[in-house]
Amino acid sequence: MINRKKFLEMGTLGLSGLLVSPSFAASVHGIGMDENANKKTIKFGIITDLHYDLMHDSDRRAQLFIDAMNTEGPDFIISLGDFCVPKSSNQNLTAIWAKFKGKKHFVLGNHDTDGGFTKEQALAFWGAEKPYYSFDDKGFHFVVLDGNEKAPQKKISGYPRTIGKEQLNWLKEDLRRTKLHTIIFCHQGLENTINGLDNGMEVRYLFEQINTEAGFNKVILVLTGHHHLNYHNKINDIHYVQINSASYYWAGENFESKAFDDEFYQNHSILKRTLVYQDPIWAMVTIDQKQININGTETEMAGIPLDQSGIDIYKDVYPISSRIDSRKLTY
Numbered sequence: 001m002i003n004r005k006k007f008l009e010m011g012t013l014g015l016s017g018l019l020v021s022p023s024f025a026a027s028v029h030g031i032g033m034d035e036n037a038n039k040k041t042i043k044f045g046i047i048t049d050l051h052y053d054l055m056h057d058s059d060r061r062a063q064l065f066i067d068a069m070n071t072e073g074p075d076f077i078i079s080l081g082d083f084c085v086p087k088s089s090n091q092n093l094t095a096i097w098a099k100f101k102g103k104k105h106f107v108l109g110n111h112d113t114d115g116g117f118t119k120e121q122a123l124a125f126w127g128a129e130k131p132y133y134s135f136d137d138k139g140f141h142f143v144v145l146d147g148n149e150k151a152p153q154k155k156i157s158g159y160p161r162t163i164g165k166e167q168l169n170w171l172k173e174d175l176r177r178t179k180l181h182t183i184i185f186c187h188q189g190l191e192n193t194i195n196g197l198d199n200g201m202e203v204r205y206l207f208e209q210i211n212t213e214a215g216f217n218k219v220i221l222v223l224t225g226h227h228h229l230n231y232h233n234k235i236n237d238i239h240y241v242q243i244n245s246a247s248y249y250w251a252g253e254n255f256e257s258k259a260f261d262d263e264f265y266q267n268h269s270i271l272k273r274t275l276v277y278q279d280p281i282w283a284m285v286t287i288d289q290k291q292i293n294i295n296g297t298e299t300e301m302a303g304i305p306l307d308q309s310g311i312d313i314y315k316d317v318y319p320i321s322s323r324i325d326s327r328k329l330t331y
Contacts, residue, residue, distance in 0.1 A: 011096050018300055024208055039289060040139030045069045046115030047282040048187075048225030050244035051111065052093050056268050058084075061094045061246055062278035069100050074286060076102055078144075080225035081109025081187035086117050086125030094126065103137075108146050109187045109226065110159040119148070132167055140287060141180040143171065147188040147197050154198070161188050162198045168206070173212045175219065181331070183287070184222040191233050191240050194316055196226070208236050220331040221292055223285075230296075230325055231318040239292065239331070244324045246281055248274040251311055259303025275309060276302040277322040291330050298323030 046264045047065050052058040054090045069077050077100055084090045097104065108131050119131050131146035149164040156162070163171070163186075175182060184207070190200035197203065207219040228245040248271070251257070255273050257265075265272045279299040286293040299322050306313065306320065313320040 001311070002040065003214075023098055023194050040218075041286065041288040042070075042138035043074045043286045044139050045072065045074045045077040045282060045284050046068050046080060046223060046243055047077070047246050047280070048069060048107075048243045049082040049131075049228055049247060050084070050280075051082055051110070051245070052084035052090060052268055053111075053114070054268075054273065055247050055276075056264070058247075059092060059096065062093055062140070064280050065246070065282050066096055068282070069102075070292070074102065075286060076105055078105040079107060080185060080223065081107045082111045082225065082245075083126070085112060086113050087115070091124070103155065105135075105142075107144055107185050107187050107225075108148055110161065113148075113253045119146070124232050132170070134178075136178070136180060136318070139180060141178040141182040143174060143182060143184050144187040145171070145184065145203075149184045151198055156198055158195065161195065163203055168203070171203075172206060172210070176213070178218070179214075180218045181217070181287075181289075184219060186222065188226045189224045189240070189242055190222055192224075192237060194227070194229055204235060204238070207238055211237070219330050221287070221329070227316070227318075229316060230321050230323055232325070232327060232329075233264045234329075235264060237331070239329050241294065241327070241329075242318070243283055244281060244321070248276045249320050249322075251275050251309075252315075255311065257303075259301065259309075275306070275311070275320065275322075278302040281322065281324050283324045291328060294329070295324070295329040296324030296326045 002066060021048050040041065050061060055061065101306065106126045106128045108122065109120060113119060132144055134141060134143045146167060147163055148160050149162050149167065151162040151263045152159040182297060189196035190204050211218050217237055217240055223241055225243050229242050229244055229246040231242045233240045251274055253273055257272050257274060259276060278297050281297045281299055284295040301322055
């Protein structure tokens with residue numbers, strides 16, 4: 001039997017290296033955001049947890065997203081992880097993705113290296129360069145994090161899900177250097193204690209220190225995937241938004257879906273343990289100097305309505321759904 005660890009599981013560091021010194025904070029407090037960023041607006045498309053290697057209709061899901069993005073014309077698109085493993089038979093996905101006419105970004109997910117592949121192989125396959133990096137676009141600063149590092153002094157069950165010391169130090173210096181409002185991308189949730197980022201509290205505290213140091217809300221938004229859920233938390237004036245999977249919800253190794261017939265599950269046995277979304281879902285995010293607008297999408301569960309699936313929709317605390325909520329958030 002394929003269990004949760006094998007299918008969908010995914011580290012702790014001291015805070016001393018990340019603490020912002022009072023003298024440094026005092027020296028830069030009140031600098032404020034870059035004046036050149038005023039009146040800027042950016043729009044980007046975001047999709048996560050496509051799980052190309054598992055889904056029976058992955059090409060269709062990817063194509064529908066790219067078609068929508070080419071129609072909408074965002075400044076860039078980004079995958080929040082669990083996109084595909086870097087094997088030659090997945091070149092169909094990269095060909096579909098390449099049809100988008102603008103810039104593309106990738107976040108590493110825990111399943112993108114399944115089968116013994118390395119991060120470097122996955123990044124090269126997608127045409128990406130680094131597991132974590134930052135970039136500026138339209139007067140905003142963006143940070144892509146790699147939440148798949150191993151905890152140095154702690155054994156974590158399942159997949160690694162830590163941001164290590166070297167990356168944390170890089171993150172601190174990167175955030176100190178920018179004067180722009182900043183958006184963070186990470187695969188694992190920073191505020192989700194069910195297989196989320198193991199040192200998420202440490203990273204969140206760093207963001208809060210950076211904002212205090214800057215004298216304004218520099219870090220405004222954190223976007224994550226991984227949990228196949230749909231929720232929003234505001235913690236100390238920073239928005240944390242979970243983007244739902246484009247494909248399915250993992251219901252558990254003891255769950256037996258009846259959404260499809262026996263022949264389907266003979267060919268796609270792992271999907272027996274899931275609630276498959278009928279159509280792909282994604283979000284368009286538009287940010288100006290006052291507001292974050294998330295335009296979400298929704299669909300139905302394939303084959304059988306959620307309320308007839310026999311599952312406790314609150315089994316992972318936040319309710320199971322096949323939607324990404326539209327939200328208007330201020331900062």
